Amino acid sequence: MISFSDYVSILENTELSNRFYIQKGFPNDIKDFILNYKSNRSPRCHVETAKWYLRLTKEFNVDPNRIKIYRGTYSKFTALEDEHYWMKVDNYIFDPTFFQFGKVASPTKYSVQGIKTNPQAWAEKNSKEFSSIYS
Numbered sequence: 001m002i003s004f005s006d007y008v009s010i011l012e013n014t015e016l017s018n019r020f021y022i023q024k025g026f027p028n029d030i031k032d033f034i035l036n037y038k039s040n041r042s043p044r045c046h047v048e049t050a051k052w053y054l055r056l057t058k059e060f061n062v063d064p065n066r067i068k069i070y071r072g073t074y075s076k077f078t079a080l081e082d083e084h085y086w087m088k089v090d091n092y093i094f095d096p097t098f099f100q101f102g103k104v105a106s107p108t109k110y111s112v113q114g115i116k117t118n119p120q121a122w123a124e125k126n127s128k129e130f131s132s133i134y135s
Helices: 004-012 028-036 045-059 119-126
Strands: 067-073 084-089 092-095 111-115
Touching: 028 045, 045 067, 045 084, 045 119, 067 119
Parallel strands: none
Antiparallel strands: 067 084, 067 111, 084 092
């Protein structure tokens, strides 16, 4: 299992383009916004997913109905299989903390255990660094 300090070190030493997984076919205008956005980043998937939901809906004015927030696992072969959060925009994956799984992404490795039915409220509550993933 990778420690929090290891995640921070990875964040500080990783190129921006390698930090995310943006699935092929993802809307180009939103992809450009994501890749050009300057911000402090959290290694916590629920925090980053919540922050990106709020950025996309409030700063880039993406219709909230286009975004779904997912809870599940990335791959049954990772040490972090118990709980992971990511989102889909227009049914294409955006994983803001993909770097923790390695270098090769695959949409077939995402296993959904739940979808947030009120993503706005969930994002508001979970966009803080030390929020509980079980909120």
